[in-house]
Each structure stands twice: as structure tokens, then as C-alpha cells.
Amino acid sequence: xxxxDDIKVGARTVLGRHTFTAAEIxxxxxxxxxxxxxxxxxxxxxxxxxxxxxxxxxxxxMWMRLNIDHQQRADAARRARGEPVAELxxxxxxxxxxxxxxxxxxxxxxxxxxxxxxxxxxxxxxxGLITFRNTGTNQSDELVLSFISTTxxxxxxxx
Amino acid sequence: MPTIFFEDFxxxxxxxxxxxxVTAEDIVAxxxxxxxxxxxxxxxxxxxxxxxxxxxxxWHTCAILMRIIVDESIxxxxxxxxxxxxxxxxLKPVRPxxxxxxxxxxxxxxxxxxxxxxGLITFRFEVLNQxxxxxxxxTSPLMVGRRRPPNAPA
Numbered sequence: 001x002x003x004x005d006d007i008k009v010g011a012r013t014v015l016g017r018h019t020f021t022a023a024e025i026x027x028x029x030x031x032x033x034x035x036x037x038x039x040x041x042x043x044x045x046x047x048x049x050x051x052x053x054x055x056x057x058x059x060x061x062m063w064m065r066l067n068i069d070h071q072q073r074a075d076a077a078r079r080a081r082g083e084p085v086a087e088l089x090x091x092x093x094x095x096x097x098x099x100x101x102x103x104x105x106x107x108x109x110x111x112x113x114x115x116x117x118x119x120x121x122x123x124x125x126x127x128g129l130i131t132f133r134n135t136g137t138n139q140s141d142e143l144v145l146s147f148i149s150t151t152x153x154x155x156x157x158x159x
Numbered sequence: 160m161p162t163i164f165f166e167d168f169x170x171x172x173x174x175x176x177x178x179x180x181v182t183a184e185d186i187v188a189x190x191x192x193x194x195x196x197x198x199x200x201x202x203x204x205x206x207x208x209x210x211x212x213x214x215x216x217x218w219h220t221c222a223i224l225m226r227i228i229v230d231e232s233i234x235x236x237x238x239x240x241x242x243x244x245x246x247x248x249x250l251k252p253v254r255p256x257x258x259x260x261x262x263x264x265x266x267x268x269x270x271x272x273x274x275x276x277x278g279l280i281t282f283r284f285e286v287l288n289q290x291x292x293x294x295x296x297x298t299s300p301l302m303v304g305r306r307r308p309p310n311a312p313a
Binding site for chain 1: 194195196216217218222223225226230233240241242243244246248249
């Protein structure tokens, strides 16, 4: 990551895209969310969702995966250029998670993050809190999910 | 067929579900797929992060809670899914060997204005470990079908 002091509210990053297969939707559902509309095409067709769709936890967990992959790629590039890398701390949680549309098998979801707030931590010197609005958008440009997350992020040491 | 409907819930009622054990293998497998940060992949990474060893991804704790809810709270209910989650707070680390229970409180109940055949129930879930520490809090509405929807044939 960049240091907290180098990030501006409004900065938006496209993290990547993932296509959900029927096999992975069912595998996640078997482990964590075994409801018929996530497990079985015929049952899903009869449900409100109209077809097999991913658990909401699956579609939002994939945001985290692409977020981490993006950060790790960006950090590797910074190290290759000889630049310092800010440490990302723990997240105290998230809020306002909305599952707006089902994610069906075959859907390609593009995940993005936008910085909506930055503040210096009162309790942890050298650290701040960064708040993002995170989104997933399908191949028809429909917003399928959004949520607000907060994470601790290191401040620039020599500021 | 569902046997539990909107009318079977009551504001203020509390039930406890679980326990569910968490293994190191589960923690690492979830993290490898969805949250590959060092503290979720091995003890060394957890120690380096000042956490004393391997800890579960917070998203994994959400998924474990979902499994407990499906198995014990909505499998027999007329559940129609959830529009989202109001808030999640990750309060304490979840470690290998933890046994997680979920305490469910009904905060609010209302009939859907746009779809009177279903109700919206807002739950607060507190996930507790075997030392009765709250490791996560999650507040979320669930859509549940009514036993006798308006205008249904008698």
C-alpha cells in the first residue's frame, strides 16, 4: 500500500475481475451456505433468484481476494522500484453491505475500491484509518454489491 | 417444505446456536482461496503481525456464522435470503481449536411494504468463542415468508 499521508479521498482503484463458475458456487455453498438456490440449478430456477447464484458471502469474499492480489502486485512493483511499502493493518469491520443483484453462474464481476475517508488514529501513533466504498459490477454494468470497509494503514515515517 | 415462518419469531427473543470447531486446515484453506495474507496462512505470519500465531480471516468468521445460521436457524424456515448486512465488527482473533457459538437476538420485525407476503427480521448475531468472548458482531436483516400471506387461498 501507499502510506496514509499519500492517499487522497476520491482515489478509485479497479482491483480485478472474476468469473464465477457453477462448480465453485456449489463448492462454497456446500462448505458455508448450503441453501438450495446456491447448490442446485433446478431448485434455483424455482426460487426468487431464477437460477443458480453465488452465496452473498462468496461474492464478497472474492472482493477480498482480488483486493489482496492487487495490493501484493502493487507492493512488489514498489519494492522493485526501490520505494518503501506501507503496512496494512487489521480491519475493525465493515458496514452497509448490500447484495443488490444475484451473481449467477457465468457472471463476470469487476471489483473496485474508492477512498471515502482518511483519518489519523488517536489510539495508535504512526497509524491511521482509511475507509473505502467497495463495489462489484457485473458484465452488464449492473452494481451487484457494495459495502463500506475500514482498515488501519501505516503513516509515512518521515513526514 | 418450510415449517418456520415470520410469525414464529419474536422481537427480543434470544437463541444460541453451535458450537462449531475451527481447525487450522479450515483457516488456511479459506485464506488461500479468499484472503491470502500471511497471518491467515501460518503461525509465522501471525507472529510477525503481532497476533501470536495463525488467525482466521474475518471473512471466514462471517462464512462460519452463515453455516451455523443455515444449519440451525433457516434450513426449516421460509427464508428468502438477505438484502445485506448493516454492520460487522471484528472484535477478537479466531484461532485454530476455537469452538464458536452464535447468539441470535431478534432486534426488529416488520412486514415488507412492497411484498406483503414476506417479513423482514433484523437479527443481531454475536459470535462467541469457548471462553465466552465475543469475537464478532453482525447485524443483518433476513427476508422470511409469512405463514398466511394476505390474499392467499384459504
